[in-house]
Amino acid sequence: MKKLLLxxxxxxxxxxxxxxxxxxxxxxVPAPGTSIIEKSAKEGPYKIAFVNGFAGNxxxxxxxxxxxxxxxxxxxxxxxEKFTVVSVGNDSSxxxxxxxxxxxxxxxxxxxxxxxxxxxxxxxxxxxRAGTVLVPFDNVLDSDKIVQINESQFALGKLKAQTVMDELxxxxxxxxxxxxxxxxxxxxxxxxxxMSVLEKVDGLDIVxxxxxxxxxxxxxxVADALATHGQFDAVVSQHGSAGTINALQAANHPIVxxxxxxxxxxxxxxxxxxxxxxxxxxxxxxxxxALEAAVxxxxxxxxxxxxxxxxxxxxxxxxxxxxxxxxxxxxxxxxGTGFPSCFKPFxxxxxxxxxxxxx
Amino acid sequence: MGDIWRSNQREVIAVIVLAILLxxxxxxxxxxxxxxxxxxxxxxxLILGLAAIAQFFAxxxxxxxxxxxxxxxxxxxxxxxLIIGTGLEVAGGILVVLAVGITCGxxxxxLVVFGRIQPIVATLATGSLFLGIAxxxxxxxxxxxxxxxxxxxxxxxxxxxxxxIFALGIITFFWLPLRKTGLGTGLYAVGSSEQAAYQSGIxxxxxxxxxxxxxxxxxxxAGLFFSFVTTTGDAGIGPNFTLNSIxxxxxxxxxxxxxxxxxxxxxxxxxxxxxxxxxxxxxxxPPLAQPLLEGLILAGAIAIGGADVLRVKNRLEVFGK
Numbered sequence: 001m002k003k004l005l006l007x008x009x010x011x012x013x014x015x016x017x018x019x020x021x022x023x024x025x026x027x028x029v030p031a032p033g034t035s036i037i038e039k040s041a042k043e044g045p046y047k048i049a050f051v052n053g054f055a056g057n058x059x060x061x062x063x064x065x066x067x068x069x070x071x072x073x074x075x076x077x078x079x080x081e082k083f084t085v086v087s088v089g090n091d092s093s094x095x096x097x098x099x100x101x102x103x104x105x106x107x108x109x110x111x112x113x114x115x116x117x118x119x120x121x122x123x124x125x126x127x128x129r130a131g132t133v134l135v136p137f138d139n140v141l142d143s144d145k146i147v148q149i150n151e152s153q154f155a156l157g158k159l160k161a162q163t164v165m166d167e168l169x170x171x172x173x174x175x176x177x178x179x180x181x182x183x184x185x186x187x188x189x190x191x192x193x194x195m196s197v198l199e200k201v202d203g204l205d206i207v208x209x210x211x212x213x214x215x216x217x218x219x220x221x222v223a224d225a226l227a228t229h230g231q232f233d234a235v236v237s238q239h240g241s242a243g244t245i246n247a248l249q250a251a252n253h254p255i256v257x258x259x260x261x262x263x264x265x266x267x268x269x270x271x272x273x274x275x276x277x278x279x280x281x282x283x284x285x286x287x288x289x290a291l292e293a294a295v296x297x298x299x300x301x302x303x304x305x306x307x308x309x310x311x312x313x314x315x316x317x318x319x320x321x322x323x324x325x326x327x328x329x330x331x332x333x334x335x336g337t338g339f340p341s342c343f344k345p346f347x348x349x350x351x352x353x354x355x356x357x358x359x
Numbered sequence: 360m361g362d363i364w365r366s367n368q369r370e371v372i373a374v375i376v377l378a379i380l381l382x383x384x385x386x387x388x389x390x391x392x393x394x395x396x397x398x399x400x401x402x403x404x405l406i407l408g409l410a411a412i413a414q415f416f417a418x419x420x421x422x423x424x425x426x427x428x429x430x431x432x433x434x435x436x437x438x439x440x441l442i443i444g445t446g447l448e449v450a451g452g453i454l455v456v457l458a459v460g461i462t463c464g465x466x467x468x469x470l471v472v473f474g475r476i477q478p479i480v481a482t483l484a485t486g487s488l489f490l491g492i493a494x495x496x497x498x499x500x501x502x503x504x505x506x507x508x509x510x511x512x513x514x515x516x517x518x519x520x521x522x523x524i525f526a527l528g529i530i531t532f533f534w535l536p537l538r539k540t541g542l543g544t545g546l547y548a549v550g551s552s553e554q555a556a557y558q559s560g561i562x563x564x565x566x567x568x569x570x571x572x573x574x575x576x577x578x579x580x581a582g583l584f585f586s587f588v589t590t591t592g593d594a595g596i597g598p599n600f601t602l603n604s605i606x607x608x609x610x611x612x613x614x615x616x617x618x619x620x621x622x623x624x625x626x627x628x629x630x631x632x633x634x635x636x637x638x639x640x641x642x643x644x645p646p647l648a649q650p651l652l653e654g655l656i657l658a659g660a661i662a663i664g665g666a667d668v669l670r671v672k673n674r675l676e677v678f679g680k
Contacts, residue, residue, distance in 0.1 A: 086639065086640055089599070090595075090599070091596070091599050092500075092589050092591075092593060092596070093402075093403065093406060093585055093588050093589055093596075094403070094636065096588060096589065097399050097400075097402070097403045097637070098640060100395070100399040101388070101396070101399055101637070101640050101641075102640075103395075104388075104390050104393065104395045104396045104399065105388065105389040105390050105641070106389065106390060116500045116589070116591065116593050117500060118500050118501050118502070118503070118591040118593075119500065119589035119590065119591045119593065121503075121506075121590055121591075122506065122509065122510075122513075122588075122590055183498070183499075185499075
């Protein structure tokens, strides 16, 4: 009996420690309650493809550049026989066909930004059969069978709201919330994250406007909000924050704490105007983390099924020109150039040297 | 022989272009023409092919259908609710989906025939309507399709892609017989000259209605195959398919002014367009150059088809054909 108990307790220790011991846990942070995925190791070098959907905005282009910059680094290039990028447009059947084509061509791993969260169940089964590793990121799937890479949108919203409340010492009367595209799961989760903090503040009046993640729209709706509501104690914005700051400036609104996105132009304004708060965003460099995850899986390391990457963020007092924002680069440049706990962030030269073409 | 060439010239050109592109595609693909690669290719092509056939039935009677994509989205969303469960439920679901497609086509046809509204306006309006219903059914992508029926329809039989067999079946057992019936002749008569068709005793109204209903039926089939490939419902799939279906029929030698062209040509045109898209996976072409290349091929194919207008001595010959 004693032996049995001992055996049991050892077994429990073994499983619980296995839970803690996924590969590189400070980067591949497990989402709460997620499972662990492990595959048998495969000999390198590997053939890897990145199947992007839509390619027509700055974020996607930055993601393509980051994936190429990752593949160009010598430590990664040694593991890669071939790296291919394609963009297939907003058509889920075309994205499925592209993934199928790479499976058929004997690729070892495929990363992708899913056009549709529910359409990939059959192709996941075909990849499983062929021994191909699939790693979706950014727009992830409703699946628990493959490793998925993302930031927690809830945590991102919560971070911004928490930072401005900390700046205000925990009390505020009126706060402005600039939301994203309505009806979208990302917008919903970020908003819920912000509300999780703000709802607990006594007597706080929360004014919400819809900025559609767009600089122009944000500027207009914030100007309207200022005209009707007067002054706010703080502002939190999902994306397009440059428009929000411009509207505040145009209305001669005093400088208040803000939670804003990670565009270069936003950080430039934040530094120039000495706005207290935080700049944080969904970083396009997660395309490189997804590739890193794919290679780790191929090498036989175990990873959490859902990874919530540590959110890259800069408090305004830590803003430093040339380090986390770049006054000589375009305002639209995305400062989400890396995840410091995963690997050294890319320098702007590393990224901008990459073409956006298919290779 | 000369007659056969002259009456099928456009289709023959389309099929030759397709054969060249296909050879190019299989020779650039790292794994060559395996069953798996053929199946991926055929699945992609057939979805657009069916949409192009739907468009063909509108264009052949001198119309145009801007609701093809919307009917696909609607039937895809309905399929994601109904094509699941026991074999009987799945079969019933497929019938309902096809019936919805025919109904959509009939609504289009009635607006055109009895409402006397231009097809381009009527189908623009009904397209928004169908899309609206699809969005109500599936505000966000979701639902699921029975995996067994999806596998049967999208894999292969003895190494030949099921979708390819299906495409050949449509030509052999539907189009060729239809061409010999009164309706088949009526389609061309109405498309060539409504007045002449009417005076020859053809019921122009019935032919138009039947043509739009057939269009709805094939749009529903396209939606159904899209469902089999993606196994989910998504209201956002429409716009791509509407425009590409028009491009495909033109590429397949169907004249937008009606009366000339065949279903086989429309199907070949769709296969050409999708083969061009597939070519880029392993060709290393930049994605932003792809629409340009597609446009060039489109313009080239139309130019070849239209070149005979320049050669004839009497232009009336062309119109009399």
